[in-house]
Amino acid sequence: MEKKAEKKQEKIEEKGKKVTFNISKEKNFSEWYTEIVQKAELGDIRYNVKGFIVFQPWSVMSMEKMYHYMEKTLQRKGHKPYWFPTLIPEKNLKLESSHIKGFTPEVFWVTSHGNDEPVEEKLALRPTSETAFYQMFSLWIHSYKDLPFKTYQRANVFRYETKATRPFLRSREFHWIEAHCAHESEEKAMLQVKEDMETTREVLHDIFGLPFIFFERPSWDRFPGAKRTFAADVLNPDGKVVQQPSTHLLKQDFAKGFNVQFKDKDGKDKFVWITCYGPATSRIFASVIIVHGDDKGLKFPWKIAPLQVVIVPIKNEKKILDEAEKIKNNLEEKDISAEIDLSERSPGDKFYFWEMKGVPLRVEIGEKEIKEGKLTLFRRDIGKKEVISNLDLLSYVDKTSKEIDKNLIKQADNLFNNRVVDVVDKKQLKDSIDSGKIARCGFCSVDEDGAGCAEVIEKEVLASVRGTKLEKETPSGKITKCVICGKKAKEVVYVARQY
Amino acid sequence: MEKKAEKKQEKIEEKGKKVTFNISKEKNFSEWYTEIVQKAELGDIRYNVKGFIVFQPWSVMSMEKMYHYMEKTLQRKGHKPYWFPTLIPEKNLKLESSHIKGFTPEVFWVTSHGNDEPVEEKLALRPTSETAFYQMFSLWIHSYKDLPFKTYQRANVFRYETKATRPFLRSREFHWIEAHCAHESEEKAMLQVKEDMETTREVLHDIFGLPFIFFERPSWDRFPGAKRTFAADVLNPDGKVVQQPSTHLLKQDFAKGFNVQFKDKDGKDKFVWITCYGPATSRIFASVIIVHGDDKGLKFPWKIAPLQVVIVPIKNEKKILDEAEKIKNNLEEKDISAEIDLSERSPGDKFYFWEMKGVPLRVEIGEKEIKEGKLTLFRRDIGKKEVISNLDLLSYVDKTSKEIDKNLIKQADNLFNNRVVDVVDKKQLKDSIDSGKIARCGFCSVDEDGAGCAEVIEKEVLASVRGTKLEKETPSGKITKCVICGKKAKEVVYVARQY
Numbered sequence: 001m002e003k004k005a006e007k008k009q010e011k012i013e014e015k016g017k018k019v020t021f022n023i024s025k026e027k028n029f030s031e032w033y034t035e036i037v038q039k040a041e042l043g044d045i046r047y048n049v050k051g052f053i054v055f056q057p058w059s060v061m062s063m064e065k066m067y068h069y070m071e072k073t074l075q076r077k078g079h080k081p082y083w084f085p086t087l088i089p090e091k092n093l094k095l096e097s098s099h100i101k102g103f104t105p106e107v108f109w110v111t112s113h114g115n116d117e118p119v120e121e122k123l124a125l126r127p128t129s130e131t132a133f134y135q136m137f138s139l140w141i142h143s144y145k146d147l148p149f150k151t152y153q154r155a156n157v158f159r160y161e162t163k164a165t166r167p168f169l170r171s172r173e174f175h176w177i178e179a180h181c182a183h184e185s186e187e188k189a190m191l192q193v194k195e196d197m198e199t200t201r202e203v204l205h206d207i208f209g210l211p212f213i214f215f216e217r218p219s220w221d222r223f224p225g226a227k228r229t230f231a232a233d234v235l236n237p238d239g240k241v242v243q244q245p246s247t248h249l250l251k252q253d254f255a256k257g258f259n260v261q262f263k264d265k266d267g268k269d270k271f272v273w274i275t276c277y278g279p280a281t282s283r284i285f286a287s288v289i290i291v292h293g294d295d296k297g298l299k300f301p302w303k304i305a306p307l308q309v310v311i312v313p314i315k316n317e318k319k320i321l322d323e324a325e326k327i328k329n330n331l332e333e334k335d336i337s338a339e340i341d342l343s344e345r346s347p348g349d350k351f352y353f354w355e356m357k358g359v360p361l362r363v364e365i366g367e368k369e370i371k372e373g374k375l376t377l378f379r380r381d382i383g384k385k386e387v388i389s390n391l392d393l394l395s396y397v398d399k400t401s402k403e404i405d406k407n408l409i410k411q412a413d414n415l416f417n418n419r420v421v422d423v424v425d426k427k428q429l430k431d432s433i434d435s436g437k438i439a440r441c442g443f444c445s446v447d448e449d450g451a452g453c454a455e456v457i458e459k460e461v462l463a464s465v466r467g468t469k470l471e472k473e474t475p476s477g478k479i480t481k482c483v484i485c486g487k488k489a490k491e492v493v494y495v496a497r498q499y
Numbered sequence: 500m501e502k503k504a505e506k507k508q509e510k511i512e513e514k515g516k517k518v519t520f521n522i523s524k525e526k527n528f529s530e531w532y533t534e535i536v537q538k539a540e541l542g543d544i545r546y547n548v549k550g551f552i553v554f555q556p557w558s559v560m561s562m563e564k565m566y567h568y569m570e571k572t573l574q575r576k577g578h579k580p581y582w583f584p585t586l587i588p589e590k591n592l593k594l595e596s597s598h599i600k601g602f603t604p605e606v607f608w609v610t611s612h613g614n615d616e617p618v619e620e621k622l623a624l625r626p627t628s629e630t631a632f633y634q635m636f637s638l639w640i641h642s643y644k645d646l647p648f649k650t651y652q653r654a655n656v657f658r659y660e661t662k663a664t665r666p667f668l669r670s671r672e673f674h675w676i677e678a679h680c681a682h683e684s685e686e687k688a689m690l691q692v693k694e695d696m697e698t699t700r701e702v703l704h705d706i707f708g709l710p711f712i713f714f715e716r717p718s719w720d721r722f723p724g725a726k727r728t729f730a731a732d733v734l735n736p737d738g739k740v741v742q743q744p745s746t747h748l749l750k751q752d753f754a755k756g757f758n759v760q761f762k763d764k765d766g767k768d769k770f771v772w773i774t775c776y777g778p779a780t781s782r783i784f785a786s787v788i789i790v791h792g793d794d795k796g797l798k799f800p801w802k803i804a805p806l807q808v809v810i811v812p813i814k815n816e817k818k819i820l821d822e823a824e825k826i827k828n829n830l831e832e833k834d835i836s837a838e839i840d841l842s843e844r845s846p847g848d849k850f851y852f853w854e855m856k857g858v859p860l861r862v863e864i865g866e867k868e869i870k871e872g873k874l875t876l877f878r879r880d881i882g883k884k885e886v887i888s889n890l891d892l893l894s895y896v897d898k899t900s901k902e903i904d905k906n907l908i909k910q911a912d913n914l915f916n917n918r919v920v921d922v923v924d925k926k927q928l929k930d931s932i933d934s935g936k937i938a939r940c941g942f943c944s945v946d947e948d949g950a951g952c953a954e955v956i957e958k959e960v961l962a963s964v965r966g967t968k969l970e971k972e973t974p975s976g977k978i979t980k981c982v983i984c985g986k987k988a989k990e991v992v993y994v995a996r997q998y
Contacts, residue, residue, distance in 0.1 A: 046635070047635065048588055048634065049584055060581060061580060081559040081560060082555060083554035086657070087551060087607075088548075089547055092547070105613045109610065110608065110609050112610060113608060114603060114605070125609065135546075136546065160612040
């Protein structure tokens with residue numbers, strides 16, 4: 001049996017096109033990821049600046065759709081789009097001390113221009129844009145009537161990462177959205193934080209199909225300059241979590257540093273409360289690949305698929321190609337992206353290829369289909385074929401596209417939920433983390449007092465305290481003691497391994 | 500009469516909102532431009548890095564629509580989208596000698612990271628990305644079957660401009676698209692150049708409403724590394740031209756420098772022919788402002804208006820506001836952007852404000868309209884009101900939106916065509932340039948031989964030879980001699996003043 005499979009593989013390779021993809025995502029996750037990025041032509045790591053990649057069309061087309069949904073949602077909630085300069089003066093970064101401390105090690109600096117003439121002052125390639133936005137906030141915000149002042153920008157940002165880079169997951173340049181908002185009070189700012197969490201659920205979960213838990217990070221793991229930090233963790237098949245959007249309630253140090261004041265209803269000048277929210281599109285794309293893909297390659301949710309329908313003519317005959325063209329036009333008229341595969345590959349090779357590329361729907365047309373007025377439809381998400389009347393195509397696609405997304409979300413949710421387990425002591429904690437789980441447990445404290453126990457987890461379990469849920473869970477049932485020191489648990493926390 | 504106008508002005512200002520805008524675009528173009536950029540909140544020049552501005556929502560929303568049309572058109576013609584790194588190693592830039600000579604004076608250099616540790620090698624903030632794309636082309640292109648290889652990216656680029664910067668027109672960071680294509684022969688590459696010109700017509704003229712002439716630049720004015728350079732010139736009311744998209748047939752030095760070869764049908768390895776095309780979105784936006792605006796402010800073509808319909812309730816009464824809400828929803832269902840102005844301003848102030856902002860259509864609803872089942876519609880392009888039945892709104896908007904665009908294009912075309920004049924000698928040339936015209940005239944040569952006459956034009960007329968049309972015009976009629984040296988004219992060229 002194996003021999004036969006090998007033969008088949010060889011035969012395909014002989015034609016000069018190795019089209020099959022078959023790597024176990026569960027068993028060899030790291031290899032699977034490296035290979036699919038290359039095979040599906042998502043990103044090219046051969047660009048000659050360390051830590052930078054070229055984003056290729058198949059990923060860019062999907063990420064453009066992701067931007068569309070993220071921006072539409074933010075705009076619907078009252079955020080206005082800006083494009084800020086890429087360069088930020090060093091003095092701006094220095095204005096908030098924990099911020100400069102946190103980001104300096106990662107900054108790329110522009111120091112000269114032309115024939116090595118020095119620039120007037122050292123300029124940072126933005127690692128994030130708090131210190132660019134807030135100096136402008138001080139010019140734009142005057143009165144309580146200007147609040148809330150809700151902004152965002154689509155931008156590329158730069159961080160000199162010292163950890164190993166991986167395409168989409170961690171690069172020295174990545175593509176994101178950063179939303180910055182000014183509010184009249186801490187309470188209003190916290191409502192913004194909650195809105196950001198809802199936005200994350202509406203877009204990342206309900207459209208992109210990514211399950212996550214939104215945690216409040218412990219005190220030792222806050223964003224530089226934040227009073228409270230919240231972040232969504234997505235789980236990879238190797239049991240490690242990836243941090244996806246984070247949203248922060250900033251300390252007023254920024255507002256004070258940049259003098260962002262407003263005249264309140266009572267006539268007094270007050271400093272605003274600022275929140276910032278940062279969904280990293282290129283990293284979210286990594287999670288889309290990882291969460292939905294299988295051993296045969298990619299699986300795209302319908303709405304963010306670079307191509308939604310591929311049409312494979314079984315033979316390159318005029319009658320068949322005319323019908324394919326007609327179908328393509330009908331679909332495109334309904335704003336569904338469709339392409340006919342006219343390459344020289346065999347139909348079988350085309351099937352493998354587009355399954356690997358993750359196209360949600362395939363239409364097959366051969367002589368049989370033409371004669372009978374039928375079409376064969378293949379769903380990538382469940383790997384099944386269905387024969388329908390060609391008159392039903394549009395209604396079938398309309399219905400099925402919704403089913404595909406629902407199914408992908410359900411599969412992902414089930415997998416995620418099954419991997420969150422309760423543990424009561426260090427041994428259980430270590431065992432479940434080692435078997436790729438997120439562990440839920442009691443913990444002494446997420447303030448500085450708990451830092452010691454967190455360190456034990458870092459060193460002995462090789463994992464980290466991801467935080468607490470915003471809707472605080474009270475220790476109860478089995479979970480009453482700190483999983484490390486055994487003292488009475490003040491918190492229910494989640495522990496996971498990260499990259 | 501004047502006194503009265505002043506009084507009215509004061510009254511408006513008393514309320515703390517100076518809403519009127521009234522500057523003669525023809526007479527005080529420079530002031531008009533500076534003021535409208537600030538008043539309409541298009542760009543904020545107060546950012547604290549010289550030559551960089553903050554692009555504000557009203558411009559970003561329009562430019563996002565501009566990107567949509569530009570990208571859709573490029574994709575329809577087979578270009579695939581990429582995102583390349585912002586940073587390019589110095590050694591890449593050096594590979595093509597005229598390219599590095601042309602761009603080095605304008606490059607920003609990244610030389611260090613973190614706490615002033617040097618980067619492994621000097622990195623340029625891309626001034627343009629030929630030398631990033633083509634090293635990847637050498638990895639991606641193998642056979643004639645891979646050609647044409649058509650790419651593009653949406654990107655921000657950086658040039659250390661030494662001339663005075665102006666928002667959108669010339670900044671040290673600007674937003675553009677660059678399309679790079681590899682072809683099997685010079686002939687095929689020239690067809691790409693023509694396609695780029697058509698694309699420019701389809702998008703910049705037919706959608707954005709910008710008239711221009713596409714010139715082949717004289718030999719002394721080519722893009723660094725180009726064999727032939729073509730560029731579109733748009734005319735401003737002060738008689739100066741702005742260079743908009745350019746497209747270049749590159750010399751094969753790039754293909755050779757980066758070793759971009761393909762195996763041709765005859766089995767031989769050959770170097771590709773490369774073209775590059777660069778529409779600068781943020782500069783094109785400047786032309787949209789300038790070409791369509793009038794003394795009252797902006798006028799947006801329908802398809803790229805940040806907001807298409809503003810609804811002004813004459814009183815803030817429930818019945819009226821409910822109707823306004825209904826209209827907004829009806830419009831939005833048809834993908835027409837609409838907003839209700841609920842501010843505290845008076846209806847008259849709202850009218851001024853949205854006219855200044857350039858919103859193409861205004862819907863006014865008061866008690867009278869509600870009682871009669873009517874709506875008052877105001878068209879910004881012709882400044883006229885019309886009363887329609889509220890049942891006809893959608894069909895009215897559908898029809899009128901097309902009329903608005905047609906009208907804006909026609910107005911712009913007429914203005915442009917009236918300002919191109921034939922001249923036969925230096926005096927006529929100087930007079931027409933001084934009166935804000937583009938002059939068409941005979942010229943001895945656009946090769947090096949003509950450089951002397953071109954210099955006379957630069958120095959004595961303070962203008963430049965913009966080039967010849969691609970469909971060569973033969974000197975005839977009045978135009979037979981070089982406008983400067985009087986020798987037999989080999990070419991018909993166009994001369995204009997530039998920024």
